[in-house]
Amino acid sequence: MSDAIKMREAHFPGRAPIDAYGNGGFRFADMSNRGSIICVPSGIYGLEMKTPVPTMEDIKHVLDEADKIEVFLVGTGENLLRLPENLRMVLRKKHISTDTMSTGAAVRTFNVLLAEDRAVAALLYAVE
Template identity: 65%
Template sequence: MIKGIEIRDAHFPGRAPIDAYGNGGFRFADMSHRGSILCLPSGIHGWIPKTPPILGLDDLTLVLEQASDIEILLVGTGMDLRRLPEDVRAVLREHRISADPMSTGAAVRTYNVLLAEDRAVAAALIAVD
């Protein structure tokens, strides 16, 4: 019997700075990923937000699962700054996570600085062209 190709969720099992962004993806750890990503304590995960750039609670399931290890969530909302819906902000506050929405470029730069300082930071980064 021939075994088929197994498709797995994109996941880099470590914390790494983002080396570049644009053209619909990101470069990190000598690799590239096409599409949006979540940078979490468990690693960097491929991520498909349901209605970008507006995020809902369903988009942040992995973030909430790791909430005990996250103090700051940087949200890269694409080219333009978009506010997080109040229900999302309220749930993040309940988990003691400070959420800071900003353009994806600003979120990448801030994430890299906070990661270098060994802060409890995570990022939800919507890919930009």
């Protein structure tokens, strides 16, 4: 048996509103996550994002669950940054509308849409 510690992908199995953000992470469902997260119907996953602009790898959970998502919110930190054209096209082909905004605005919008039981997903870049 190996003594090595195995790291598992951070994952909360369910939908939950975001209770707080800042200090490099998020609080939700009486838990906290340091770093960025992606919220999809199957749960909330931790992300290792190098920049606030997502890559195709960062949105793989959204693509995997595209049939359950109508709206995809992207929180790009403190500044509003544009979603790359290739990602917008892939999401559009899957009939998912995207809205890019600051992380704070994305958290608030996600919580409202989640409370309305809408088919929403969100990628939230951690801010300090």
